[in-house]
Amino acid sequence: MNIDHHSGLSFTEAGGPQIAIKEVTPTTVTFVLSNTDLSVANALRRVMIAEVPTIAIDLVDFELNTTVLADEFIAHRLGLIPIISHQAVHLNYRHECTCSPYCEECSVLFSLDVSCQSENAMSVYSTHLVSSSPAVQPYVDPANEKGVLIAKLRKGQQLHVKAIARKGTGKEHAKWAPCTGVAFEYDPHNKLRHTTYWHEEDARKEWPLSAKAVEEPAPRDDEPFDYKAKPERFYFTVESTGALPPTTIVTQALDVLMRKLAEVHRVLGGIAEAQGEPVVQPTYNL
Amino acid sequence: MSMIEPVEDTHGFPFTEGATKFEIIPTDAADPSSATFVVHDEDHTLGNSLRFMVMKNPAVSFCGYSIPHPSEFKIHMRIQTDGSITAAQALNQGLDDLVALSEHVLATFEAKVAAKGDYETRDI
Numbered sequence: 001m002n003i004d005h006h007s008g009l010s011f012t013e014a015g016g017p018q019i020a021i022k023e024v025t026p027t028t029v030t031f032v033l034s035n036t037d038l039s040v041a042n043a044l045r046r047v048m049i050a051e052v053p054t055i056a057i058d059l060v061d062f063e064l065n066t067t068v069l070a071d072e073f074i075a076h077r078l079g080l081i082p083i084i085s086h087q088a089v090h091l092n093y094r095h096e097c098t099c100s101p102y103c104e105e106c107s108v109l110f111s112l113d114v115s116c117q118s119e120n121a122m123s124v125y126s127t128h129l130v131s132s133s134p135a136v137q138p139y140v141d142p143a144n145e146k147g148v149l150i151a152k153l154r155k156g157q158q159l160h161v162k163a164i165a166r167k168g169t170g171k172e173h174a175k176w177a178p179c180t181g182v183a184f185e186y187d188p189h190n191k192l193r194h195t196t197y198w199h200e201e202d203a204r205k206e207w208p209l210s211a212k213a214v215e216e217p218a219p220r221d222d223e224p225f226d227y228k229a230k231p232e233r234f235y236f237t238v239e240s241t242g243a244l245p246p247t248t249i250v251t252q253a254l255d256v257l258m259r260k261l262a263e264v265h266r267v268l269g270g271i272a273e274a275q276g277e278p279v280v281q282p283t284y285n286l
Numbered sequence: 287m288s289m290i291e292p293v294e295d296t297h298g299f300p301f302t303e304g305a306t307k308f309e310i311i312p313t314d315a316a317d318p319s320s321a322t323f324v325v326h327d328e329d330h331t332l333g334n335s336l337r338f339m340v341m342k343n344p345a346v347s348f349c350g351y352s353i354p355h356p357s358e359f360k361i362h363m364r365i366q367t368d369g370s371i372t373a374a375q376a377l378n379q380g381l382d383d384l385v386a387l388s389e390h391v392l393a394t395f396e397a398k399v400a401a402k403g404d405y406e407t408r409d410i
Contacts, residue, residue, distance in 0.1 A: 021395075036391075040387065042331075051331070250395055254388050254391055271308070
């Protein structure tokens with residue numbers, strides 16, 4: 001097996017995939033990816049949802065829980081709290097770490113120690129969590145500065161927990177997904193007929209046009225069906241949970257995708273080397 | 287109270303540590319133009335985009351992938367070339383091309399984000 005390195009494609013400003021950013025807010029980014037294949041756009045979407053690492057509470061130790069809520073119920077709520085995850089790149093995954101059961105290299109400790117002294121019910125928010133690392137804090141939405149409601153306590157009730165937050169990805173558990181959702185749309189006029197209608201009498205009347213429809217020319221009534229046409233403009237809106245800024249989710253997703261490919265490339269090169277072929281170094285650096 | 291790790295600590299995540307990442311199943315030992323590549327711990331994310339990239343190569347006559355069983359976390363990628371290159375070379379080039387494409391998208395995205403003023407921003 002002889003593996004020669006020669007890249008067959010080069011991407012120029014005009015020839016390769018293009019991006020037009022429409023809007024950036026603190027939690028969302030809206031952009032159009034064009035001049036590429038559905039499989040590439042879908043790979044980006046899938047990586048953003050499932051493979052961009054974030055930090056989330058994973059192991060919860062209840063020292064005292066006299067609230068009306070069950071331990072596992074609170075543990076689940078703690079897991080779903082978005083935690084600012086810029087530090088995730090510096091943290092080990094649990095399986096990468098040799099420690100047992102956890103250490104500073106692979107985890108962040110949160111503690112919560114609250115008791116209700118007042119006659120009124122007390123609300124416990126994510127801002128009550130105390131982190132062992134100043135750089136790793138629960139995300140707080142500016143519009144809701146108390147954070148996420150965890151539990152409510154009546155007079156005399158107490159909640160004292162130690163929670164271990166770890167690095168993970170959305171494919172292990174959705175609590176690690178950095179986005180609440182990725183809106184993904186192409187072909188707003190359904191020219192490609194990827195959407196098949198069922199029992200509509202007049203689809204044009206019954207289905208409102210997408211907001212993206214203004215971006216592409218509407219089909220003429222006498223236009224024949226182009227069975228060779230392929231989708232090439234993809235409308236993305238990435239909405240972040242707050243764990244990572246939305247533009248960072250996109251850049252990290254592309255980085256994760258490249259690392260996956262580089263890993264397969266490296267192993268393929270290793271097999272070639274074992275069979276006596278010269279090693280070809282990849283041209284890219286990761 | 288000490289923190290005790292749950293016994294079943296993988297959460298069912300199909301991570302196979304230390305397992306082989308990659309295998310080659312030759313369809314015919316004498317014919318390197320055709321092979322099935324098994325990539326472990328990968329799914330449609332890599333499979334479909336890599337299939338597209340390998341198919342772009344004019345020397346490749348067939349490239350397809352499948353996930354043979356939903357509870358086994360691996361893909362099978364079958365490549366058949368016209369004989370001018372080996373299947374492994376076609377895969378290698380597909381990997382390189384897809385990395386180049388991802389790099390291009392990343393660089394383009396970063397440049398567009400840096401060009402503030404070309405897009406709308408809202409605080410909430």
